[in-house]
Amino acid sequence: MTRRPRDGVAEARRLAERGRTAARCGTPVEALGWFDRALAVLHAEPAGEMLADVLRWKGTAHRECGDTAAAERLYEESQVVAERIRYLAGAAHAANCRGIVAQRRGELADAEQLYARASALAEESGEAPLSVMVQRNLGIVGSIRGDWAVALERFEASRRTAEATGDDDGVARALNNMAIVHTKQERFDEAERMYERALELARKHGDAVSECVCEFNRTEMFIAARRLDDAEGACAIGLEIADRRGDRLRRAEGLKLLATIGRLRGDAASCDALLEEALALADTGEDQCLHAEVLRERARLLRSRGQLEQARKALRAARDQFVAVGARPEVRGVNRELAELQTAV
Known part of the structure; x- marks a missing residue:
């Protein structure tokens, strides 16, 4: 036959x-x-x-x-x-x-x-699942611009649709994005609950991509709340996943966060190398927001060492990139830091 x-x-x-x-x-x-x-x-x-x-x-x-x-x-x-x-x-x-x-x-x-x-x-x-993704992505655009109410509305709509259709991945990603906004607003308890639920769903399905992203965003939340031990633990998990997957941009994110933790602890010996690699990876991957964030962290490191003119130069470069992107909250934040540097001796 x-x-x-x-x-x-x-x-x-x-x-x-x-x-x-x-x-x-x-x-x-x-x-x-x-x-x-x-x-x-x-x-x-x-x-x-x-x-x-x-x-x-x-x-x-x-x-x-x-x-x-x-x-x-x-x-x-x-x-x-x-x-x-x-x-x-x-x-x-x-x-x-x-x-x-x-x-x-x-x-x-x-x-x-x-x-x-x-x-x-x-x-x-x-295509209902795609509608969930598009709503979430539009929410991210709103979040970058500082339109928090618009962003949360889109993320919540995305989450509800994902839950109604049994899309756990969509739910996890929406919760992750909502938690980022809550972190920006210093609503850390709410953000932490959302990250925990998002991580639970990601791990349930073995979704290493979502888990890595959530761990790094959770690191940002812990840093903002000055919980540096928790931040270091979450960052280590995220970096392990990023390196295992060969995800160069997420590695850059993790290196930037490690440098931030080191600076806040007064242990800045390895921070220069971390930030140099992060800048190169962000540049190669064409991630403009991440590149600007690394420049801003470099400026903060320089300021902590009293290298004020170099810090101003790095902050201005970061501001130019944030302006080009339209990241209004980041521009305002950098302008505040520049104003502080103008009065620093």
Whole structure:
């Protein structure tokens, strides 16, 4: 009896699902291997929905490695395929992913336009999970700008929709984002409860990406509350996950936080090297907000050593980047620090 050849699209889907599991629970590099195998199978098939999806998933694996340019190319290719075959949900997802890239680069107006496009296509295609993501991403834009009420409203809407559809990942990410806003407002108890619930959901599903992000954001909260031992513990967990996954931008985040903890403890011996590496990683990954945050931390370190002119220079560079991004709360904060430095002897 002659064995029927395996259906190419079904085989590609099987390989791609292995890649998605690796991206969530393993490493982006492992995921890229599976996605490349899926694309090799699809090369012999007519362009279809699976091709658009795999290109996009591969782009996200690159994004999570900190390779923003490669991610952008794949998202654009995915969108071209999706639009050519009238795959509305795929085009919506690609537009959302391109918005994330624009947001990372500090191009918030472009990000909003892409999110609006994604939202319209998601509604047209009935793609409810994507609507959750878009609402959350628009909330992040609001949070960067300091529009706390708008941000919380969008995060809460995203959380409710995710809960109604049984989307634990969406719930965890919404709670994480809400906790960031509560931390900015110094509502630490509320933020901590949300982080604990988000981490519980991430660990339940083995989602290393969400766990890493939550641990670093929780570190920020502990630092703001001056709970430095707790901050160090959370940061160590986040860095272990980031390094295991090969996530260069999250490593940069962790190094910046370690430097902050060291400075606050008066143990700044290794802070210069930490910040130098963090700056290089943020620059390579094209993360403008993170790059500005590292510059600001460098300025604070310099100020703690009495190197006031160098501190002013670093703060001005950080302010310029925050202004370009439109991060109004950060601009106000840096201006306050600059004013303090003007009166320092």
